[in-house]
Amino acid sequence: MPKPLRVGLIGAGSIAQAHMQGWQENAHAQVVAICDISRPAREGTAERWGVSPGALFEDYRKMLKQVELDAVDICTPNSYHRAPTIAAFRAGCHVLVEKPVATSASDCRRMITAGKKARRLLMVAQVMRFGSEGQTLRRWVDAGLVGDIYWGHCTLLRPRGVPAWGKFIDAEASAGGPCYDLGVHILDMALWLMDFPEPVTVSAGTYLKLANRRTLMKHNPRKYTVPEDMAAGLIRFKNGATLSVQTSWALNVTEETARRNIVLCGTKGGLQYSPPTLVNEQEGMLVNYTPQIGAPVGENGFVDEIDAFVEAIRQGQPSPVPGEQALITQRILDGIYASGAAGREVEV
Ligand SMILES: NC(=O)c1ccc[n+]([C@@H]2O[C@H](COP(=O)([O-])OP(=O)(O)OC[C@H]3O[C@@H](n4cnc5c(N)ncnc54)[C@H](O)[C@@H]3O)[C@@H](O)[C@H]2O)c1
Numbered sequence: 001m002p003k004p005l006r007v008g009l010i011g012a013g014s015i016a017q018a019h020m021q022g023w024q025e026n027a028h029a030q031v032v033a034i035c036d037i038s039r040p041a042r043e044g045t046a047e048r049w050g051v052s053p054g055a056l057f058e059d060y061r062k063m064l065k066q067v068e069l070d071a072v073d074i075c076t077p078n079s080y081h082r083a084p085t086i087a088a089f090r091a092g093c094h095v096l097v098e099k100p101v102a103t104s105a106s107d108c109r110r111m112i113t114a115g116k117k118a119r120r121l122l123m124v125a126q127v128m129r130f131g132s133e134g135q136t137l138r139r140w141v142d143a144g145l146v147g148d149i150y151w152g153h154c155t156l157l158r159p160r161g162v163p164a165w166g167k168f169i170d171a172e173a174s175a176g177g178p179c180y181d182l183g184v185h186i187l188d189m190a191l192w193l194m195d196f197p198e199p200v201t202v203s204a205g206t207y208l209k210l211a212n213r214r215t216l217m218k219h220n221p222r223k224y225t226v227p228e229d230m231a232a233g234l235i236r237f238k239n240g241a242t243l244s245v246q247t248s249w250a251l252n253v254t255e256e257t258a259r260r261n262i263v264l265c266g267t268k269g270g271l272q273y274s275p276p277t278l279v280n281e282q283e284g285m286l287v288n289y290t291p292q293i294g295a296p297v298g299e300n301g302f303v304d305e306i307d308a309f310v311e312a313i314r315q316g317q318p319s320p321v322p323g324e325q326a327l328i329t330q331r332i333l334d335g336i337y338a339s340g341a342a343g344r345e346v347e348v
Contacts, residue, residue: 005029005310008069008093010060010084011076012036012045014166015098019073019125020049022306029310033067035060060084064091071313073306074098077166077173078180082107089118096309098125100184100333101326103175108330112323122323123309126188129321130304134189135295136276140269141193145278147268149194153244154186154273157258162211162229162249164218169211171225177211179231179333183247187329188321190243190262193271196328197237199335199348204233206340210250217250233336235348245336 007023009016012034023031031049035057036042042056057063064072064087071094074084082102085095095115101124102108115122128134140146158178167173168181191197211229212221230248237243251258262273269280278289298304308320335348 002028002314005070005313006068007031008033008035008060008063008067008072008088009045010035010063010072010074010088011080011098012038012041013075016045016073016075017048018300018302019075019096019306020045021300022303023073024049025303026306026310028314029071029306031073033057033063033069035063061087064088064093069093071096071309077170078103079173079175082111085111085122086114089114089120089122092118092120094121094123094309094313096123096125096306099188099326100176100180101323101330103180105327105331105334108323108327112327115323121309121312121319123312123319124321124323124326125305126185126192126321126326127301127305128185128189129192130297130301130308132294132297133273133276134192135297136291137193137271137273139295140271140278141195145269145280146193146264146266146271148239148241149264149266150239150241151243152190152194152241152262152264153246154190154262155246155258156182156186156260157230157246157248157251157253158182159248159251159253159255159258160216162217162219162224164220169219169224169226171227174226176333176337177226177228178247178249179206179228179336181249183231183245183336184329184333186247186260186262187245187332188325189273190245190264191329191332192325193262193264194237194241194243196325197239197241199235199328199332200238201236201345202233202332202335202339202348203345204231204336204339206231206337210252215250227337228340231336231340233332233339235332235335
């Protein structure tokens with residue numbers, strides 16, 4: 001049996017704990033080194049998951065130099081994805097990086113180029129794809145039951161849900177608010193089901209109306225420096241399709257309206273994310289079709305995500321969530337911010 005892949009973790013904060021569970025459960029890989037600029041974060045994570053205290057680093061460049069690694073898992077805040085990804089590729093590692101892939105399309109392009117040059121995989125941790133809802137919808141698309149998708153909308157709103165932990169509201173570390181935290185998940189899901197059509201323009205509104213003042217939330221509004229607490233946009237694609245997206249951390253809506261949902265309408269059938277539903281004509285009727293048991297997946301999306309990354313490396317397969325797909329999502333996110341700031345439609 002080949003030796004387990006040797007993995008280095010960069011960024012040992014909250015989401016890294018979910019990733020560590022995945023690494024722990026994978027028989028073909030092992031986290032052998034951890035890097036975090038915070039000593040309690042790296043030491044606490046190492047202790048919790050049984051990583052040697054002798055393999056902890058403050059600087060990822062030192063880790064990449066001193067430890068022989070096959071892959072790195074990057075769980076740093078958004079603004080610190082690009083630099084360690086490129087350094088890891090230069091050190092000959094495959095890279096799993098948290099979403100959003102970067103904070104600009106140009107950074108994402110540089111990450112893709114570095115991966116290609118190193119002939120290593122870049123996988124973006126879009127965990128929603130590994131859930132049963134997404135897998136169920138994808139099966140209907142693959143079976144040709146949806147046809148050409150020409151219109152859709154995706155929604156993930158929080159009425160009052162600004163994160164009061166971590167660096168989410170800090171512009172320097174995170175660069176964006178709900179667009180990067182939540183919007184990226186539903187956009188990736190919708191685009192994946194649409195087979196990533198080429199985006200042409202975005203017309204969006206971005207708003208900061210509630211999170212920068214005292215409301216029913218625990219974060220410090222004076223530390224709120226990301227540009228938006230709500231965003232809504234319309235994307236036009238080269239194939240004529242349109243998709244609207246709306247996301248928020250703070251908005252005066254009911255929980256019912258805020259509920260995560262994705263609706264995609266095609267020439268043969270329509271999809272709804274939650275519960276996974278296919279709408280199509282059968283026997284002269286329009287039928288809503290919801291499986292009693294959806295597509296089988298593991299109990300934990302993060303575990304399945306890491307399994308997919310490891311399997312792709314071991315089998316020499318393409319990245320399960322390639323940088324090129326994340327680039328399309330990132331171009332749209334760039335477009336949402338640019339359009340919101342300019343107050344008009346922009347090309348992406
Ligand atoms: N997939 C999901 O559902 C999901 C959920 C939450 C967060 N995320 C993403 O994961 C990333 C991290 O989020 P989090 O909530 O874990 O943040 P966090 O603040 O809890 O953890 C980030 C860690 O990175 C460390 N760090 C910062 N700069 C570093 C550097 N240059 N080198 C090494 N370590 C560094 C910090 O000290 C911290 O321990 C973000 O990009 C976020 O968007 C994804």
